[in-house]
Amino acid sequence: MTTTDEPIYQVESLIAEDIDAYLDAHQHKTMLRFITCGSVDDGKSTLIGRMLYDSHMIFEDHLQALESDSKRVGTQGEAIDFALLVDGLAAEREQGITIDVAYRFFGTEKRKFIVADTPGHEQYTRNMVTGASTAELAVILIDARKGVLTQTRRHSFLAHLIGIRHIVLAVNKMDLVDYSKDRFEEIVAAYRDFADSIGIADFTAIPISGFLGDNITTHSPNTPWYTGTTLMNHLETVELDQTLDQARPFRMPVQRVTRPDLNFRGFAGTIANGIVKVGDSVRVLPSNKTSTVARIVTFDGDLEEAVVGQAVTLTLEDEIDCSRGDVLVLDSAPAEAADHFECHLVWMDDAEMLPGRPYWIKIGTTTVTAQFERPKYAINVNTMDHMAAKTLGLNAIGVVTFSTDRPVVFEPYTQSHDLGGFIVVDKMTNATVAAGMIHFALRRAKNVAWQALDIDRSHHARMKHQAPAVVWLTGLSGSGKSEVANELEVQLARMNRHTFLLDGDNIRHGLSKDLGFDDADRVENARRLAEVAKLMTDAGLIVIVSSISPFTAERRMARDLIADGEFVEVFVDLPLEEAEKRDTKGLYARARAGELTHFTGVNSPYEAPTAAEVRIDALTTSPKDAAAEIIARLIP
Structure with a gap:
């Protein structure tokens, strides 16, 4: 026995070196993001659970809980229900389906992975799109008993549409068709016909059993006729999109301008495409200002070059205007x-x-x-x-x-x-x-570009000796908007003001005669009214608009088109029951009887203004008094 502690220090040193080496190797592993998708009950959650299990990414206490849950939900024998690893929502476990997107992280010796388990039901298509938006590879699962289904086509199309370049066709539950080679080839042929029709040029087909583990991590003796790759081997070796993105011209959307002191001004962002080096000539878009990269700054120190995916701060040789939302590009290969x-x-x-x-x-x-x-x-x-x-x-x-x-x-x-x-x-x-x-x-x-004109809106306004404005009257049908608008124009005319009245009903005979009354057409009608009103204010006029314009968003859009201080919203406020009593045209009665659809207040909503410049109580205020109230607000 030695009396020195040197061997102990050596062992501790070796352990520390091993840990550092392991952490360094793990940190520099590549990352693959992929999704599993397909129809309901094709086995997506089970497959992910199996991969987590085979990758030893389940803690002992979690495994025990999984075994207990598997027995509780009725899994036969000693088998584990791997889907329970992923279906975390109570509703998912109760129904046996996936509802939300479940993200799981795992790793192997060669690569790290983030997998999104996406729902199979059509009503959760938006969830599938969310999961696919950051993925580089899609595993399309097909139940070997059912073949190519509608949701198989839907998810394949969406994956291709979103730009996923790598498709794996995993023909699952091969154990339930006796590992039939003929059945596998029949499904692959049917899928290839569909893939060709939507532009998927290539895909990798693998026969698997997510439940039993066939061809997941090792080749299965049950499919001696299959000589291709296993699923995990393909995931570990597939070429990442980052390699392709790096070959494209440099692009970096500017996320933040960093200026900690007067001696430093940098532009921070994540490189979307390409490589940037110190000394590169770059261009700021859309301003088209050019400069040269002086430094590439990171938390760990300056770099000579940076590649796609890296978050960096670039400093430039020249003091040029650049802010969040601009894009730094290679000067020799600019974007549009x-x-x-x-x-x-x-x-x-x-x-x-x-x-x-x-x-x-x-x-x-x-x-x-x-x-x-x-x-x-x-x-x-x-x-x-x-x-x-x-x-x-x-x-x-x-x-x-x-x-x-x-x-x-x-x-x-x-x-x-x-x-x-x-x-x-x-x-x-x-x-x-x-x-x-x-x-x-x-x-x-x-x-199409703006044509410069010598006579501008301010000149038109001076000629008319008035400030242009838009008075936008909104309210239910029958509230008296048209009567107030007409009286308002009469009183303004007596004051020698230059006006024009755009009445909602009159507009329907010409400018908007091609439009109906559903929500989409009402939005378009309001847009046309707002654009015409804007043109008329450019001519120096006071424009009076009388329109139900039931949606807050469109009234705000109209306000945003008009110069600050020139838009006056008037809410002609009359309760619905009173509007129906005043309805001389019988429109409300017809809507109640089902003869009119998309009628505001009955079967289409009206979003009343909450901050109109003028509110007219149509129960107690005459059109004459209402017009005077508006004029007092319009012309102080």
């Missing part, structure tokens, strides 16, 4: 900027898309206002047919054009998910309502 696009749109909200309504869209680090036009067509994902559509409802997919209130830097989604993909946010609720993928910019965005 435009304000009118065609895209695929996946609608994910219970309330349908309303063409003409302003929404926020977030693309890269930029947030702008956008308006969608009526869909060119909707896609029946079950048949791939193109269908005529006025709007898009929950889980619907269509090809739509949209315009933004200013140019945004973009690339087609097939080239860059960061600069070609966007989300849509409802301005009123702040809810994410859709996801989109840009195809291309429309030629109009490049060819």
Whole structure:
């Protein structure tokens, strides 16, 4: 026995070195994000549970709880119900289905993984899109007994639409068809026909049993006729998208301008595509200012070069204007900027898309206002047919054009998910309502520019000796808006004011005669009224608009079009029961009888203003007094 402690120190040193080496190797492993999808009961959750189990990613106490839960839900024998590892919601366990997207992390010696288990039911399509939005690979499961189903086609189309480049066709439950080679080849042939029709050029087909583990981590003796890869081996060796993105020109959306002191000004962001090096000539879009990269700063120190996926701060040689939402690109290979696009749109909200309504869209680090036009067509994902559509409802997919209130830097989604993909946010609720993928910019965005004019709106206003304005009267049908608007114009005319009255009913005979009365058409009608009113204020007029305009969002859109201080919202407030009593046209009665659809107040909502500049109590105020009250607000 030795009396020195040196061997103990050596052992401790070796252990520390081993730990450091292990942690370093684990830190530098590549990461693959993938999803499992397919029809209901194809075994998605079971497959993920099996992979976690085979990867030894389950703690002992969790395994014991899993075994107990498996017995409680009725799994036969000593078998484990691996789906319980993933189906965490009580409703999922009770129904035996997946409802929400479940994310799980696991790793092997070669690679780290984040897997999203997505729902199979059609009503949860939006959940599937959410899970697929960050994935690089999709495992499409097919029950060997059932073959290619509608949801198989739907999820394959969505995965391809979202830009997932790697598809694995996992023919599951092979044990229930006696590991039949003929059945496997029949399913693969049927899927190949469908894949070819939607543009999936290549996929990897693997016969598996998620429940028994066949061809998951090791080749199964039950399928001696299959000589291809196992599922885990394919996941560990498939080429990552990052390799392709690195070969593209440098792009970095600016997330933040960093200025801790007067001696440092940097632009922080995550590199979306390509490589950037110190000394590279870069361009700021959309301003087109150019400079040279001086430093590439990270938390761990400066770099000589940075690649796609890295979060860095770039400093430039020149003091040029650059802010959040701008995009730094390679000067020799710039991106485009435009304000009118065609895209695929996946609608994910219970309330349908309303063409003409302003929404926020977030693309890269930029947030702008956008308006969608009526869909060119909707896609029946079950048949791939193109269908005529006025709007898009929950889980619907269509090809739509949209315009933004200013140019945004973009690339087609097939080239860059960061600069070609966007989300849509409802301005009123702040809810994410859709996801989109840009195809291309429309030629109009490049060819149409504002024409400079010598006589501007201020000149028109001076000629008329008045300040232009829009008086927007809103209220239920029968509330007396038209009478108030008419009286208001009469009194303004007596004051030698130059006015024009846009009455909602009169507009329907010309400008909006092609529109109906559903929500989408009401939004478009309000948009047209607002645009015409804006043009008339440019001519120096006081414009009076009388329209039900039932939605808050469209009245706000109209306000946003008009210069500050020139928009006066007037709420002609009359209770619904009183409006029905005053209804000389009998419209309410017809709506109650079911003869009129989309009638405001009966079978279509009216969103009353909460902060109108003027509120007229239509029960107690005459049109003459109401007009005088509006004039007092309009002309102090």
